[in-house]
Amino acid sequence: MKNILLFGAGKSATCLIDYLLVNAPRQKWHVTVADHDLMLIKSKTGKSYYVTPAAINIQDEAARQQLIQETDLVISLLPPTLHIIVAKDCLKFGKNLLTASYIDPEIKALEKEIEDAGLLFMYEMGLDPGIDHMSAMKLIHSIEKKGGQISSFKSYCGGLISPESNDNPWQYKISWNARNVVMAGSSGAVYKEKGKVKETDYVHLFDQSKTIQIPTLGKLAWYPNRDSLAYMKAYKLDDIPTFMRATLRYPDFCEGWSTLVKLGLTDDSTKVQTDNLTYYQWASQHLKPVKDLSNEENIANFLGISAKSKIIRQLKFLGLLNGETIHQGELTNAGVLQHIVESKLAMEPTDKDMIVMIHEIEFERRGITTRLHSYMIVQGEDHLRTAMAKTVGLPLGIMAKMILQGKVTLTGLQIPVTPDIYNPVLKELEEYNIRFEESFE
Structure with a gap:
């Protein structure tokens, strides 16, 4: 055995x-x-x-x-x-x-x-990274086999709350490691667009969120993810003008998270003592509050927004404007924020999450330019058997089975970009309703 x-x-x-x-x-x-x-x-x-x-x-x-x-x-x-x-x-x-x-x-x-x-x-044998690599390489190899010349590759993926469970002003609930959620994007992003390398630092990452239309869901916001350029060689698309990997969120989340970054609440470098610190004192640590103004007004003035805005509602929802003591000992700001989101943005037992992934590939074949859209939407069952748990865990399980059955000859440090890996894994994932739909323009 x-x-x-x-x-x-x-x-x-x-x-x-x-x-x-x-x-x-x-x-x-x-x-x-x-x-x-x-x-x-x-x-x-x-x-x-x-x-x-x-x-x-x-x-x-x-x-x-x-x-x-x-x-x-x-x-x-x-x-x-x-x-x-x-x-x-x-x-x-x-x-x-x-x-x-x-x-x-x-x-x-x-x-x-x-x-x-x-x-x-x-x-990188999970969802993102993982299923993104496998599904993208299957498309890329298919296009190239038919003589297509790829000029643009864009890939988007997000772990979201399902519309039926989307009931808070953040439009988000935690379906995976909360630490990773808090630190997402902290290294900034670099990608290539129309022949130019573009870099976005952390402070501006969420401000520059744009939108993409997802079939059956409508518009989602996106922001570039980490170092996209590092995958151009792995995908053998070294010379194409546009190459980008991005993260998907509901628009309200990006706007709210950008505010947390501006307030310095995602910083993981300096520790603060929280035992006698209120949530409002912590949230306003970089402000110079005016005594005659309310907590909402002080934060709003610092951010240059209305005290009745959606952003203030989001901060209230996290409990950042009240006088309760944090009482979590010595933590970094990111550690405090993790403690907060794990509590305030937790999934309820009946909540369902959702994974959305989409690839947009432009290519030319026989003088005709075509845009391929390939998208996947996976729904979770409940707060335990989530779409995130399915799409991260099942590729690992399938790969483990292939190795123990002696079906894998690959050695070394690898990511799943070869047909002998992605074909059987993607095929078995379809048995769990993890599949892609394609359309062409």
């Missing part, structure tokens, strides 16, 4: 665990789920014969390495900064590794060692 070791039992792990356990009897594998929270693990695994819960501190080297030595395949859904310690252990003990996170400089530095060891470390 093969053994799979999963690190992390958080929000994105639910549907992956379901998939691994449903397939366990037929595939003859056993799953160990490791997390610091034993009750959380058991809530996801139930009483299956095919699973072993392992409550460990990931920093406990002896406990971590023992689990890795005893397994055949490792999947990591840990916070991104912790992947490297698991990766080094996998390299040490000769284990293949799957994760949904981005390739970062630390793992990139181990690329030759991974290749020399004949191991497969498949990164």
Whole structure:
């Protein structure tokens, strides 16, 4: 019997665990789920014969390495900064590794060692990154095979709240790691448009949000995502004039988040003591409040908006204008904000989320310019089996099955951009109603 070791039992792990356990009897594998929270693990695994819960501190080297030595395949859904310690252990003990996170400089530095060891470390095997790569490469290869010359590639993806559960002024609820939500966009963005490299810094990232029309949904806002240029080589589109990857949100979210950035509330560099600090004092730390004005008026004056505006309603919803004490010890501003959004923007048990992804590709074939639209909309079932958990977890589960069945010959540090990976994964995802619709202009 093969053994799979999963690190992390958080929000994105639910549907992956379901998939691994449903397939366990037929595939003859056993799953160990490791997390610091034993009750959380058991809530996801139930009483299956095919699973072993392992409550460990990931920093406990002896406990971590023992689990890795005893397994055949490792999947990591840990916070991104912790992947490297698991990766080094996998390299040490000769284990293949799957994760949904981005390739970062630390793992990139181990690329030759991974290749020399004949191991497969498949990164970016989730939703975005993951399904975006696979679906985009399938389109790109199809266009090129038919003689098309691509001139523009734009890809958009967002984890959103479903319209039926969209009931707060932020038009957003947390369906994945709240820390990642708070830090999203903090490194700014760079992309290429009409032959020119464009850079957007964090402070202006959300101000410049534009809109795109999504079939059946209407307009969504977008902002460029990280370093798009880094993927031009991977997609073999090095020389095209336009290349951009972007994040989708409802427009009100972008406007509100831009305000939090301007207020300095997403900063993760300096710690503040919150035990005697009110939410309003924290939110107004960069202001010079006027005593005769209300909290709303002071914030509004600083931002140059009306005290009755939608932005003020959003800040009120988060509780940032009241006199309650935060009382969370010493945290960075980003840490305080994470604490707030985890509470105020939490999904209720009956809430449903939604994933939207769309690719826009312009190409020329036989003198005719065509624009291809390929889009995917996935709905969640409830606050646990979310669209986010499905689209992050299922590609990892399918890839794990392919590896343990001996169907993958690829080695080295990889992302899923080759037909031997994306064709079978995308095909099986369709069985879970994760599929794309296409149209041409």
